[in-house]
Amino acid sequence: MPLAAAAFCPHPPLLVPGLAGSDNDRDKELGPLRAACRAAVTLLLGAAPDVFVLLGTGPQTASVPPGTRGTLAPWGVDVPVTLGAPAGRGPADLPLSLAVGAWLLGTPPRPVVGQVVRADLGKADCAALGRDLVAGPARVALLVMGDGAAVDRETSPGPAAAAFDAAVAGALGSGDGAALLAIDALTAHGLECTGRAPWQVLAGAAGAKRPPHPRLLYHAAPFGIGYLVASWS
Numbered sequence: 001m002p003l004a005a006a007a008f009c010p011h012p013p014l015l016v017p018g019l020a021g022s023d024n025d026r027d028k029e030l031g032p033l034r035a036a037c038r039a040a041v042t043l044l045l046g047a048a049p050d051v052f053v054l055l056g057t058g059p060q061t062a063s064v065p066p067g068t069r070g071t072l073a074p075w076g077v078d079v080p081v082t083l084g085a086p087a088g089r090g091p092a093d094l095p096l097s098l099a100v101g102a103w104l105l106g107t108p109p110r111p112v113v114g115q116v117v118r119a120d121l122g123k124a125d126c127a128a129l130g131r132d133l134v135a136g137p138a139r140v141a142l143l144v145m146g147d148g149a150a151v152d153r154e155t156s157p158g159p160a161a162a163a164f165d166a167a168v169a170g171a172l173g174s175g176d177g178a179a180l181l182a183i184d185a186l187t188a189h190g191l192e193c194t195g196r197a198p199w200q201v202l203a204g205a206a207g208a209k210r211p212p213h214p215r216l217l218y219h220a221a222p223f224g225i226g227y228l229v230a231s232w233s
Contacts, residue, residue, distance in 0.1 A: 006142040007229075010147045010148070013100065017034075036217040037229055040229050043215075043233055052113070053112075057146065059116075064115065069092040105143055118197065120185070123181055130204025133201070144202045149191035149225070177210070
């Protein structure tokens, strides 16, 4: 079954208002990023898929069942989250990428499955995983979590980080999965990018066909980290 839709968001804990503290200037700077993430998730929900897959990096590549609990406590405030509607009372155990994604997605009227991908997974394995995620009869919508280049742009790697993020922004804005799949893993690692593996899983899920309505909603580095928000529908 073809991919129904995708949304791309970064996962800084500061997206959650309670984790930004009382710094009004920082809150104002985060306003456009938060608004873009809300818009991307709204477009994703509008696709009305059979299942949502929340995709992000973590220690090991593994699927996470619906209803799994998590918390943002390790990053400052005990904000509880779940993959869709809570199921049981198991331990709260989600990596940052899925915890922030679960907070963004909320509780949609369809199941939410998590997919953790190891940050160093090769692109061929990423693409194969993406194909597996959409291999069944269900219409799947992917919420893809990942940051861009995270090096200090005031020092020598700055131009490389900016160029890297600009290329990713171009791929997201044009729906070019092949360009995402072509991202060099070593370059992404050197620039401390956490989005490379999830983006390449998405590329595998999307296949050769470009989405009819790709939209780049945000591209900036407000704190020296590249944040990109996009929607494919």
